[in-house]
Amino acid sequence: MTARAPDARPDLLGQTRDHLEATLLPIVGKRFRVLQVYDALYQRAAAEFAEMTELAKPLRTELAERFRIGVPEIEERRVSSDGTRKYLLKLEDGASVEAVDIPDRDRHTLCISSQAGCALACRFCVTGFWGAGRSLTAGEIIGQVQAIRRDDPPLGESLNLVFMGMGEPLLNLEGIEPAIAILSESISLRRITVSTAGVIPGIERLAAWERRPNLAVSLHAPDDARRSELMPVNKSYPLADLMKVLRKYPLEPRRRITFEYILLDGFNDAPGDADALAKLLRGMSAKINLIPANPDAVLGDRMVPPPAATVAAFQQRLLDHGYTTTVRKRRGDDVSAACGQLRAFARQPRGFRRSNLSF
Numbered sequence: 001m002t003a004r005a006p007d008a009r010p011d012l013l014g015q016t017r018d019h020l021e022a023t024l025l026p027i028v029g030k031r032f033r034v035l036q037v038y039d040a041l042y043q044r045a046a047a048e049f050a051e052m053t054e055l056a057k058p059l060r061t062e063l064a065e066r067f068r069i070g071v072p073e074i075e076e077r078r079v080s081s082d083g084t085r086k087y088l089l090k091l092e093d094g095a096s097v098e099a100v101d102i103p104d105r106d107r108h109t110l111c112i113s114s115q116a117g118c119a120l121a122c123r124f125c126v127t128g129f130w131g132a133g134r135s136l137t138a139g140e141i142i143g144q145v146q147a148i149r150r151d152d153p154p155l156g157e158s159l160n161l162v163f164m165g166m167g168e169p170l171l172n173l174e175g176i177e178p179a180i181a182i183l184s185e186s187i188s189l190r191r192i193t194v195s196t197a198g199v200i201p202g203i204e205r206l207a208a209w210e211r212r213p214n215l216a217v218s219l220h221a222p223d224d225a226r227r228s229e230l231m232p233v234n235k236s237y238p239l240a241d242l243m244k245v246l247r248k249y250p251l252e253p254r255r256r257i258t259f260e261y262i263l264l265d266g267f268n269d270a271p272g273d274a275d276a277l278a279k280l281l282r283g284m285s286a287k288i289n290l291i292p293a294n295p296d297a298v299l300g301d302r303m304v305p306p307p308a309a310t311v312a313a314f315q316q317r318l319l320d321h322g323y324t325t326t327v328r329k330r331r332g333d334d335v336s337a338a339c340g341q342l343r344a345f346a347r348q349p350r351g352f353r354r355s356n357l358s359f
Ligand code: SAH
Pocket: 124, 125, 126, 163, 164, 165, 166, 167, 168, 169, 195, 196, 197, 216, 217, 218, 260, 262, 291, 292, 293, 294, 295, 303, 339, 340, 341
């Protein structure tokens, strides 16, 4: 396959209403024309200007000459026996990311990526194992949602959106901020969740946003020794500092911070660990989502989930401490779409490197 020359046309996807107006008004002349393009891009998920039949043909042709619509190409789609669909999406520079569409009764949850790769090198995560990539643009973030909406039309408008795919969203605020602003026009902010490994400066910046999505924090261990072992990021942002910032995090009434906690057999699943976790969160508006570890071949035999009875006992202990505690259902693992299994390592562009694990 010969490499395609990169497309030099600016991407319209990812431009906010004001930005789009500044870009297009000189060309289309009237504000309502700009709004027609805006709706076509974001409400109808148009991927080609030819689909904007409300515009005169010469205008469509001119727009296509000058701009592109960065809905990524679906390179591969794998459908799990439980209905979960994992997508490998190809970006303009040849990098690829994965996104997952998880159906649950009449609602779908889209798990999307914020970076192509991840520099944080968490020991349990396949994306981190394969190393740093680059941050996605707002257009590339929205493009994942649009590509899936086009491919799986029945998912309609009943969407939850979770930034739990590849990458650390709070190391890409520049991309996620406009993306969330635009996506929240059709998906309520209450249905959008940003998950972080605990990047404190990012949390502080998120706290200052006027309109905020839900926040989830990947905790995984109740003390620094074990958390640093699992997540090198904990050495830069240790638990005490992290919890201090989270305790100040502004929450709307009745909203809670979600704490994700991977259960690893014999490592962090003892009753005393549940007690320590409860103590760490004491007084906070928090809920806990337990994730029995998902194994993956590249991680070797480190990722062993505890027996079901241990998971249930751990959950019960947290419930007894008064915390809403759920156990995340494993979805899509027959197509490597489960948490921590996202990787696009086979198709990264040149210059892609494995992280060196020092942080
Ligand atoms: N960087 C962000 C966004 C990724 S979210 C974050 O760390 O929160 C991905 C979620 O899947 C995180 O909660 C992560 O800890 C979890 N995860 C990663 N690898 C996993 C594995 N092998 N088994 C179960 N959960 C895993």
